[in-house]
Amino acid sequence: MKQKKILIISYYWPPAGGPGVQRWLKFVKYLPEFGWEPTVFIPENPSYPIVDETLQKDVPVNLKMIKTKIWEPYQLAEKFGKDNKKFKAGQFDVGENQSWKAKLSIFVRGNFFIPDARVFWVKPSAEFLEKYLKANHYDALVTTGPPHSLHLIGLGLKKKLPNLKWIADFRDPWTEISYYKHLKLTKFADKKHRNLEAEVFKNADITLATSYTDAENFRKKGANAFCITNGFDLEVGSQKSEVGSKNFTTKFTLSYVGVLEQLRNPEILWETLDNLVQENDEFAKDFELKFVGRLDDKILKKIENSSLKNNLNNLGYQTHDVALSEMQNSSVLLMTNFPQESSKGIIPGKIFEYLATGKTILSFGPKDADVEKILSETKAGKHFGYDEKENIKNFIVETYQNWKSGNLNKNAENIEQFSRKNLTQKLVDLMNKQLF
Template identity: 30%
Template sequence: MMRRVLIVAYDFPPRGATGVIRVTKFARYLPEFGWQPVVVAAAVRGGMLDEALLAQLPPELEVLRVENRFAPGNAAAGRHAASPTLGARLRQSLRRLFIPDPQLLWVPGAVRAASQRIEQGGIDALMTTAPPYSVHVAGLWLKRRFPQLPWLMDLRDIWSENPTIPDPLTYKLQAAWERACLRAADHVTTATDGQRGLILRSFGIPPTHISTITNGFDPADVPALVPPPDRGPLRLTHVGSLVGNRAAATQGLFAALERLVAQGVTADELEMRLVGVFDAEVYQWSQPLVERGIVQLVPFMPYAQAVGEMTAAHVLLLITANDREGRLSHPNKLFEYFALGRPILALTPEGDVARLVREADAGQAVPPLDVEQIVAALQTLLAEHRARTLGSVAAEATRFARFERRELTRQLAARLDELV
C-alpha cells in the first residue's frame, strides 16, 4: 500500500541550492519504497536555478509553491553574498532580526498550505528538511495542529551550535527553537554521525530518537569513469560555494599557491578551478593568482555541468570550514568525488571528512590553514603529475554502495515506516 509523506522544504527544484540535491533524491526514490511525497516549497523567484533537476522528479509529484515576498532568490542566495553590497548588508541585519532566519516570514504561508493539504486527507506522515531552519518551525506548528501526524525532522547542518551564530542572545534563541523542535519531532535524522553526537550531548534526547542518514551520490548522475586529461597543467577543481567560514578557510590555500609561485610554479604546470558562489574575500585573496592564470573563479552552474567540471579534473579539491561545522559536517560533493574516482585533496580540520577520505584511501586530508602541509601536498601532486604516476582511486562497485541515493532513501522510508 502506497502511503503519502508531506515534505516541507524551502529549496526545491528548479532551485539549484546545494541542499536541494538531498531532498530531490528522496522525492525521486521514495515511491520505490512505498511512500509518495507531496512537497511544500518556496515559489521560484530568481536565484540560482537548475531546470535539469526537474527531470529527476516523478512526473506525478505534487508540489505546492508558497510565496515569500521577502526573499526573491533562494535560501542560499539569501544567506550569502558575493560582494558587500547594500542588499548583502541588509540581509545581514535581517538575519539578526528574524530567528532562526529570514525565511521565518515564509512560515505562515507554508503552514497554511500544508494544513489545507493535510485536511484534504491522505497524508500519513510529515517531514521537514533544513536549513533554512525556519522550515522546522513550520514543522513544529504543524505538529501542534496535527498531533496525530508523525513528524520526521531532517537536519542537514548544525543548527544552534553553528559557529557562525553572532552573539550569546542569538545562540539562546536559536537553541530554544532547536530544543522545541527536537522534543516535538517523532524522529530526527542528521547528515553525519558528528551532528548526531552533538545533538545527543547538547539536548539530551534519547539515542533511539535520532539516526544518521548521510549525504551520498546517485550512480545515474556520475558519468562512466574516464581518465583525466593526460596533457597540460595539473588541474584541481573545487565545486561548491565558498562563503562564510568556508571562505575564510581558503586563506591557507591561496598562501600556499603564492609560495609555489615564488618557487617558480606557473600556470603551465598548475591550474585551479573554483566553481560556485564566493564571498568578496575570496575574490580579494585570489586576485594575484587569477592574474597569473593559476586560479580561475567560475560562476555557479547547473548540477550536470558541475559534474562535467569534476570529471575534467586530475584532482578534486574539498574545502570545509576550519571550525566545529567543518569537523562535524561533510558536504554532499564528498560522495560524488568518491564516485568519480579522482584523488581528493581535502582541506579540512580533523573530523568526519578527514576520517572518510582516509578510510576510503581516496587522497590527502590536511588542515585548511596549515600552509606548510598544503604546499607539501601540492608539491607531491605536481611531482606525480609530471611523472604521470597520478592515479585514480576508482574502487570496486560495492565499496561505496552504502552511500548511493537509492539506499539512503530506503533508510529514510524505513524510518517513516516505523513512525506510522
Template identity: 25%
Template sequence: MNHILIVSYHFPPAGGVPVRRVLRILRHLPAHGWRCSVLTADRPFDPFHGEDRAGLATLPPAERVLRAPARSGLERALARGFELLSGAGRRVGGEAQGGPAAGPAGAGLRRLLHETLTFPDAKRPWVRGAVALGRAAAREDPFDLVLATGFPWSSFLVADRLRSSLGRPMVLDFRDAWTENPRGLWTGPRNRRLEAELVSRAAAVVVATDWIRDHLRALYPRISPERFVTVTNGYDPAEQPAPDTALRDPHHLVLAYTGTFNDALPPSRFDHTPYYLIEAIRRVPAETRAALRVRLVGRVGPAYRAHVRALGLEDVIEIVPPVAHTRALQYQMAADALVLVVCDAPGSTAVLTAKLVEYVAAGKPILALAPDCEASRVVNAHKLGWVEPPADVERIAKRLEALVQDWRGGTLGGGGLPGVPSLAASVQVERLAEVLRRALASEAPSMTRAETKAPGLRASKE
C-alpha cells in the same frame, strides 16, 4: 502506499546543495512504498546558490509540488544591507571588495537578528502561506507523515504546525547543526528553546552526520537516543551525465573545485575560502605552477577574482561562473583530482558536505583541505585521497608539489573509487524509509513548554 509531505524551502528551479538531498529522497523513496509530495517556496531567495533551471528537466516524479509565496522582501533588503556593511561599496580596479561583515562582526549581527527580527531565520515570512497550502492539499489527498528538512529552520515550523493541525507525525531532517552550527548564528536562547520544543515533538530526528546525532542525543538525554538517526548525503549514479571530453586537459594536472566561496579577503576562520589554496599556488616553484591548472567552478566573488589577477595567476587559476548542476558534474569528471574545502571554525567537526559524496561518484582522488571532521575522516577511512590542514599554506604547497610529481610520473593515485557502497543514495534512503516506517508505527508524544525547560533539555538554557 503511504503518502509523505516533504517540506523543503529549496527546490528546483533553486539550485545548490540544499536541493540535492531532497531530489535523492524523491528518486528512491517510492521504491519503499511511499508516494511523495513536496511543499516548497515559490521563487525562493538564495543569494548563495542561485537557480539551476536545467534541473527542472530531470526532476524525479512527485505526486504534487506545492509552491507557497516566499515573501522574501525583508530578506532581500537585509542581504543588501550586509553587502554594504561588508564593504561591497569599496571598489578596487572596478571590482567590489569583500570585508569584515563576513567574519565575526557580521556573524554577531546576524546572530542578533536571528533572535529578533528574523527569528529563527530570514525565511520565516513564508511559513503562514506554506501551512495554509499544506492544510488545503491534505483535504484533497491526506498525508500520512510530514518530513521537513532544514536549514532553513522555518521549514520545521511549517511541519510542526501541520503536525498539530493534521494530527500526523512529524520527522525533522537536520542537514546541518542548528544551535551548534559552526557559523554560530543560532546560539541564542530563543533558538535553543525552539530547537528543544520541535525536537521533543518529532516522531524521529534524521541528521546528516554522526556528530550532529551524538550532539542532539547529549543535548536531550530525556529523549530516547533511538529517535536520532544518521542518514548521510549519498551519491546517485543516476545523476551522472556523459563526460565532456572537451574539458579534459592532458597537458596539465587539473584540480577542480565546484561550489561557492565566501568573498571575505583576508578571510576569518569562519569563512569558506580559496585564500590558502591560492597562497599555496603562489608559493610553489615555478615549474610546479606551470604544470598546474586549478578550476574554481561556481560562485567566486569579485574580491578573489581581483586577487587572482593581482597575483598574476590567471593562467593557473581558471574561475568559471556558476553553471548548471550537470555541467558542474562534468567539470568534476574532467579533472585529475578534486578539491574539498572545510573551514577550521568551532563546530566544524560536524561537517560532512554533500560535495564530498558527489566527488566520490566522479571517481577522482580528493584533496581535502579540512580539519579533523566528518568529511576528512571519510576521505582517510576510504582512502579517497589526501587531507591537509585548511590554513596551512606550506603543507598545501608541498602537497601540490607532490601531486604534480606523481602526475608527471603517471602514478597519481589516492583512491576515489566510484563505489563506496555505504555512501550510495539508494542505501541511505533505504535507511530513511525504515525511520519513517517506525515513526508511523510509534509517534513521539508531545511535550509542553514547561517540560522543555526541564534539566534534561539543556537547550532551553543559555
C-alpha cells in the same frame, strides 16, 4: 502492497540551484521504488539565490506538488545592494570587511526574523496544511531546513495533529552552525532561537542529520536523531560515469566547485601554490587552478595579484551538469570547511559527487572532522588543517608527481554506501522501524 504516503515540506526545489535542493529531490526520485509515494509542498513565489534550470529534469513527471504563496523580506532587501544578495546565499563578510549595510542586514536577520526570513510562511502554511492533512491521509511528514522556519510548520502541525509522524531533517545545524555566532544576536534572540530548536528536537518523531557529529550533538539535546548523509547519483554531465573513472587531464588541474566565501578561504593553499609556481617552472607550466562557481571577489583579487594569475581559470557559476563535467575534467578536487572545532560535523554535499568521479580530493577543515573519516574510509584523498603548510606542500608535490607518471587516480573504496538509491533504502528502513 499499498504504498505509504509521505508529505515533504521544502523551501528549495528546482529551479533552485545549489546542493540544498538535491537531497530531497533525490529521495523523491527513489522513494516509490521502496513503497513510498511522495508529495512535495513548496512556496509558489520563492526568492532563490541561485537558479539551475537543468535540475528540472530530475523532478519525476508524475510527482504531486502543492504550492502556496510566500512573503519574505529578501524580496525587498535585494534592492539595497550586493551584500543582501550574498547574505541570502549564506555568504557574508566578517570583521573589518563588513560594510555598514551588511552589519545592519545581519543584525536585523538574526534578531527580528527568528529563525530566519522565511518565518512569514509558517502560520499560513500550518493553517493550510492542517486542513489538507485532515482531508488527505499521509503516513509521514518531512520538514527539511534550512530555512529552519520550515521546522516550525512541522511543529505547529504536530501540536494540532499529535498522531502525525513527523521527521525533521536538518541539512545544516540550527544554533550550532559556524556562522551563528556572527549573527549579532541579543540575549533575548539567542534564547528564542535555542528554545525553538529544543521544541523541534523534543516533538519530532525522527530528527535527521547529514553528519555523524551533528546527529550525536542533536541526541545530546534530546532529539531522536539519526545520520543519513547526502550522496551521489553517479551522473557526470549527460554521461553515466563509472565510479573511479580515470579520465586523464592535459593539465594538472586543481578545481574548486561551488561557492567559496572568506569564512572557508584556504589562504595557506594559495600561498603554497604560489611558492610552487615560482620555484618550479615545470609545475608552473603544467598547473591549472580552476574555479567553477561563485568565488568571493576578495579571494579572486588576491589570487590575481599573485604568481597564480597565469594559472587561473575562473569559470564562474555553471549549471549542475556543467559543474559535474568540470569535476571529471580535473586532477584534484578541492573542498574547504570552516576551521573552527565546532564545524567538524559539517560534510559538504559536494564530497559525494567528488567521490563519484574517482578523483583525488584535497580537503581543509578542523582536525577529526567527519569529512576526514569519510576520506580515510574510502581512501579518496587527504584532509588537512589550515596550518599544515609543509604537509600540504608535500601532498601537492607527491600528487603532481603521480599525475606526471599516470598513477594519480586510484579507485576509491566503499563508496557505494553513499549512492542516493542506497541512502533512500536506509531512510525507508529507518522510517519503517521508528514510525510504525
